[in-house]
Amino acid sequence: MNKKGNEGNPWHALAMVGALGFEVGLSTAAGYFIGSWIAPSSSGWKIAGVFTGLIVGLLIAILLVKKALENKNG
Structure with a gap:
């Protein structure tokens, strides 16, 4: 069985x-x-908190995708 990790899953x-x-x-x-x-x-303060949380969440999501793509390529 020749499996390459999680590619194509x-x-x-x-x-x-x-x-x-x-x-x-x-x-x-x-x-x-x-x-x-x-x-x-x-x-x-609630609105500022929502926007701050949204920005932080998007930055974390970008870092997760970047790490996943690096693991896939390397």
Whole structure:
């Protein structure tokens, strides 16, 4: 049997997409809750927390994809 890791495996691709969505969603939710913890009566902190969490989540997702592509090529 000549297998090359996870290349061409649809379950691996599905797991990667799910992990990316979970990471972005979790970071965004964490930003919202941190913003509401800092100032419960101010919606500005909640909005800032959501955008900060979204940016952090997207950066982590980019790093995960970059690492996955490096492992695939190397």
